[in-house]
Amino acid sequence: MNFQKPVIIAGGGPGGLTLALLLHQRGIPVKVYEAVQELKPLGVGINLLPHSVRVFHDLGLQETLVANGVETSTLHFCNKFGKKIKSEPRGIRAGYNYPQVSIHRGFFQMLLYREVIERLGPDAVVTGHSLESWQDTADGVEVTLRTADGDRITVEGSCLIAADGINSTARAILYPDEGEPLYSGYLLWRFTTTDIPYFDGSTMVMGGHYDQKWVCYPITKPDADGRALMNWIAELKVPDWKQLDQNWTNEVSKEVFDGPFREWEDWGWLNVAKVIDSAEAFYQYPMTDRDPLPRWTHGNMTLLGDAAHPMYPIGSNGASQAVLDAECLADALVKNDSIPVALEAYEAIRRPATSKIVHANRGEGPDIILQIVEDRAPNGFENIEDVISAEELESISSRYKKTAGFDLKQVNRSS
Ligand SMILES: Cc1cc2nc3c(=O)[nH]c(=O)nc-3n(C[C@H](O)[C@H](O)[C@H](O)COP(=O)(O)OP(=O)(O)OC[C@H]3O[C@@H](n4cnc5c(N)ncnc54)[C@H](O)[C@@H]3O)c2cc1C
DSSP, rough: OOSSEEEEOOOHHHHHHHHHHHHHHTTEEEEOOOOOSOOOOOOOOOOOOOHHHHHHHHOOOHHHHHHHHEEOEEEEEEEOOEEEEEEEEEEGGTTTTSOOOOHHHHEEEEEEEHHHHHHHTSSSSSEEEEEEEEEEEEEEEEEEEETTSSSEEEEEESSEEEETTTHHHHHHHHTTOOOOOOEEEEEEEEEEEEEESSSSOOOEEEETTTEEEEEEEEEEEOOOTSSSSEEEEEEOOOOOOOOOOOTTTOEEEGGTHHHHHHHHHOOSOOHHHHHHHHOOOOOEEEEEEEOSOOOOOOOTTEEEEGGGGOOOOSSOOHHHHHHHHHHHHHHHHHOOSHHHHHHHHHHHHHHHHHHHHHHHHHHOTTHHHHHHHHOOOOOOOOOOOGTTTTTHHHHHHHHHHHHOOOHHHHHHHHO
């Protein structure tokens, strides 16, 4: 295809910025419009699974990611007493050709932003411009954006890719009756500390059970004093929560959630109550998703990343799936002769794949292991084999990996 006009991306999050890099790599002109005036390193930890790290390898960014994050070695499951249920190797240790990387979301987004500016030029990302509406034209789209001071501007592009996150304006225009994201009944509190890491300094832990869960992983390598930036997530079942504020930076005090976690005894290798006491800022987030959509593509526009398929953040998949969308879409724009056909081809691959993960994360995410063990052994166990067999553990884990597209054979085959 001959791109006379740029691909317009609304949203400079990980999904939109990765797409910009991939389109540029394929020689396709692109322009990103981001709502906020200044991109800041917001958020805490995020995980990139091996299949999405492959995309950054191809962009020449794998080394930088690994240098500034942590190559996750292990996913460790434990019960509420801190007793090991299962440890599974991850990334290279598990035989993948690419690592799994745990990293600060803010660092990751700023890295992508810097790379876009460096490779595409300083005008490639326009901040303080919020997508408001669009319409198809004979040869592309006309997109209306609202600037920070309330003015409206119209720009022309070959197509519009709405990568504007869970509260997507584009999605709300396409599906005006959809309403707020769907609350799962669980609230998350996310925070960081600088600490001596537990275990080998590169292990992700999921502990407890559905009603009271603890997830943690380091997101930097240890400094000269042996301290690393640690990402902690406390999760509680709060079924009747009404304030579905989808704000990732909603700060609350620890008293809102710490009570039940203080009742947990010291795990020996980690004291959850002490960790909470050493943190300074706690960000509350209601765990939400949205039902998979019947259609993402409408003429010369489509949805990507969280705008298309917001999912519960329980399988380390939020960012990875946005990255895989970006790769699939960039390839489709190269391989097909017309924009609508390319967008439909992208959707035909990515919509069914991500819909499955949205559903899996609602019930059969990797953390289902925790609940099975809690149900069968609420007072703890001596030998895990008396509670759940190694075969059952393995089949749960491999089923999820297949659904999320990071089954070892699948990933290494597509390398
Ligand atoms: C501030 C913030 C903090 C986050 N923190 C975490 C975290 O700590 N851990 C985690 O697992 N996930 C976090 N997430 C979610 C995670 O980034 C996404 O699940 C994942 O990376 C998918 O990325 P995305 O680009 O599709 O969406 P997002 O990361 O949500 O990016 C969407 C981008 O679009 C912009 N935008 C919104 N509306 C418009 C509009 N109308 N026009 C133009 N631009 C618009 C937003 O400002 C944002 O930059 C966070 C998201 C945000 C926005």
